[in-house]
Amino acid sequence: MSTPEQYDAIIIGSGEAGKYLAWHLGTQGKKVANIEDKRIGGACPNIACLPSKNVIHSAKVASFFQRGAEFGIVHGDWHVNMEAVSARRQRMIDGLRDVHLANYAKSKAEIVMGFGRFVAPQTVEVALNAGGTRTLRSDYIFLDTGSRATIDPVPGLAESAPMTHIELLELTTLPEHLLILGGGFIGLELAQAMRRFGSNVTIIERNPTLVHREDSDVTEALHQLFTDEGIDIVTNASVTYVEGTSGKSVIVHLSDGASLEGTHLLVATGRTPNTQNMGLDLAGIKTTPSGHFQVNDRLETTAPGVWAMGDCAGSPHFTHISFDDFRIIRDNLAEPNAAGASRTTTNRQIPSVTFTDPELAHVGLTENDAKKQGIAYRLGKIPMAAALRTRTLDETRGFMKVLIGSGDRILGFTAIGPGVGELLPVIQLAMSANLPYTAVHNLILTHPTLSEGFINLFNTIPKQQA
Ligand SMILES: Cc1cc2nc3c(=O)[nH]c(=O)nc-3n(C[C@H](O)[C@H](O)[C@H](O)COP(=O)(O)OP(=O)(O)OC[C@H]3O[C@@H](n4cnc5c(N)ncnc54)[C@H](O)[C@@H]3O)c2cc1C
């Protein structure tokens, strides 16, 4: 081993938590190496959240063209140009790359392009993308290696060369018939977008419903929405084998004897953490049975001086959660001994938005959760049409519902409607400040905004039994 170069901090992976930590420590004057083997800035700006929302927005524009007459807009012939859709996505990614490079330059955190693995405790060897190796050492090492699409060991699946979200988002031609394995976040968002561009789409989901962890009113509303848009949905599907090649012709065989044929196959069946081939044994870093780095609620791994954050640490797989992981580590590094002052992952809010159109937004308990945990609640619920803003938009599908617990505290909130993700912070603030729902109910809410619907929503809450 060559003499290691000494750093104040080494961060493996430049995803959300990794890059923010690199920029933060670099700005503090620390000597920081941020090792990245593929894309500067990690998944979100390059292959995940932002490119997918970019493409989904192009599909929304296509849906407006499809609905033009409804809005009194008469247009001539129009068509979808997937090359231009892809080019718009790439322009955004290029712009984001410049933003990232500027942040590295400004913070003086060094980005080292290559694959990092432990060769001894606190010591990392980087197989440089440009060739050769470097060996780096630090008392502070942070892992933010993310996750990748899971490809189940179903016979013929890997051989069919299915697309993941990465290849799908880069398509410059439209699949004639897209089969999608998995009816979760990625499956739903991309199914609707591709359908709106003009593909035939079939979702194949192994559970009895789409987004199966949600309440039945949510899964039913999404099922109806997708069916109305012409998307085929096959649930309770157990895939036995796959034949053919994605991009040409592919057949998915199910255990009940049915088979589904398409031209392309997208796999969206969950994520596998990137924790392999990293010399973990040499550094005393353990993983959990699911393959994530084993961490405590301060994101410390089993090796002193090594932390893990984001998807690879088993944190809920969202960019905003990876960002919160960064904040937990930042605050704990700043105040290691301040009792009670430091942040942990325990009991933090996990808000989420599925960017279907209309969106599905959620924070806190679902009705399913409350029932399972035996938590009593009062339910407020309105159809989205009761928020008059939706009528001005002709986007009246969906509903809002809220679970209220003792002391009028908000336990959970779910909404399906246009742009409802933007409603979450008001509810989150009330929940985190432990305010009763009446604090929101009594606000003067601007007319006609979507948030004005909160007044109607809270009007429906049954009075508390004396
Ligand atoms: C299609 C799609 C859409 C999504 N949409 C949303 C959304 O709308 N909102 C949301 O909140 N979340 C969304 N997510 C989830 C979100 O993208 C992830 O939770 C988030 O990007 C995880 O960030 P991270 O910090 O864990 O690391 P990542 O962004 O995954 O980055 C990890 C980096 O580490 C690198 N790396 C791994 N191992 C090594 C090594 N040994 N050496 C060097 N480098 C290494 C990887 O190449 C990668 O660049 C989406 C995910 C997908 C796939």
Ligand SMILES: NC(=O)c1ccc[n+]([C@@H]2O[C@H](COP(=O)([O-])OP(=O)(O)OC[C@H]3O[C@@H](n4cnc5c(N)ncnc54)[C@H](O)[C@@H]3O)[C@@H](O)[C@H]2O)c1
């Ligand atoms: N808007 C967002 O915030 C957003 C968008 C995309 C992804 N994400 C994150 O990325 C993660 C990964 O997304 P995802 O859609 O891959 O995972 P997911 O866990 O959301 O959904 C996977 C789905 O695939 C199904 N499935 C698994 N194996 C199957 C099989 N063999 N046959 C048929 N169905 C099968 C599961 O039952 C599940 O419904 C999400 O959980 C989420 O955390 C977030």
